[in-house]
Amino acid sequence: AQSVTQPDIHITVSEGASLELRCNYSYGATPYLFWYVQSPGQGLQLLLKYFSGDTLVQGIKGFEAEFKRSQSSFNLRKPSVHWSDAAEYFCAVGNNQGGKLIFGQGTELSVKP
Amino acid sequence: DAGVTQSPTHLIKTRGQHVTLRCSPISGHKSVSWYQQVLGQGPQFIFQYYEKEERGRGNFPDRFSARQFPNYSSELNVNALLLGDSALYLCASSLYGGGNTGELFFGEGSRLTVL
Numbered sequence: 001a002q003s004v005t006q007p008d009i010h011i012t013v014s015e016g017a018s019l020e021l022r023c024n025y026s027y028g029a030t031p032y033l034f035w036y037v038q039s040p041g042q043g044l045q046l047l048l049k050y051f052s053g054d055t056l057v058q059g060i061k062g063f064e065a066e067f068k069r070s071q072s073s074f075n076l077r078k079p080s081v082h083w084s085d086a087a088e089y090f091c092a093v094g095n096n097q098g099g100k101l102i103f104g105q106g107t108e109l110s111v112k113p
Numbered sequence: 114d115a116g117v118t119q120s121p122t123h124l125i126k127t128r129g130q131h132v133t134l135r136c137s138p139i140s141g142h143k144s145v146s147w148y149q150q151v152l153g154q155g156p157q158f159i160f161q162y163y164e165k166e167e168r169g170r171g172n173f174p175d176r177f178s179a180r181q182f183p184n185y186s187s188e189l190n191v192n193a194l195l196l197g198d199s200a201l202y203l204c205a206s207s208l209y210g211g212g213n214t215g216e217l218f219f220g221e222g223s224r225l226t227v228l
Contacts, residue, residue: 034215034217
């Protein structure tokens with residue numbers, strides 16, 4: 001079955017600390033992987049994507065993610081978190097048809113001053 | 114350039130009523146997808162349309178239907194509303210087919226409350 005698992009429902013980090021959000025996927029075909037961020041009451045904004053090539057991808061707002069096929073993982077990282085990063089983060093998997101994405105449950109990030 | 118636009122942004126209905134949600138994709142995008150996001154969960158795929166044809170359907174009852182118009186805008190219709198239909202309904206547009214990176218561009222959503 002196709003699925004995405006985000007093991008951490010809620011994470012709290014101090015401002016300036018590093019961050020890693022975990023994502024594991026199960027997908028039968030070549031996965032196209034995405035991280036989206038959602039602020040309260042808003043739609044989803046794409047942070048970064050992976051579909052081929054270098055397994056370390058850079059995104060917006062200083063985020064990066066690493067694709068590890070052997071672990072079926074696509075973890076999101078940021079070296080220094082800012083208070084404005086507090087939001088809900090979603091990992092998703094899909095294909096190149098650009099229609100159906102399978103989303104994880106999301107990880108809510110809180111940032112302590 | 115305008116992004117994906119959705120209307121209405123908020124609406125309240127009662128059980129048994131019908132609702133129509135509207136979406137305009139990014140200019141040049143011919144594919145529109147609909148997602149339901151219940152509070153505290155990730156978005157769930159409902160439909161994808163491309164060139165006015167349904168290209169994918171998620172695990173939703175027949176009370177949910179959609180269509181795409183010649184200008185690529187789309188409507189999502191939900192009949193016989195249930196309390197459990199209360200959610201944020203997200204529309205996303207994308208390119209379609211070979212060479213596409215699979216990226217979806219989301220609108221702000223329509224928040225439906227069913228009383």
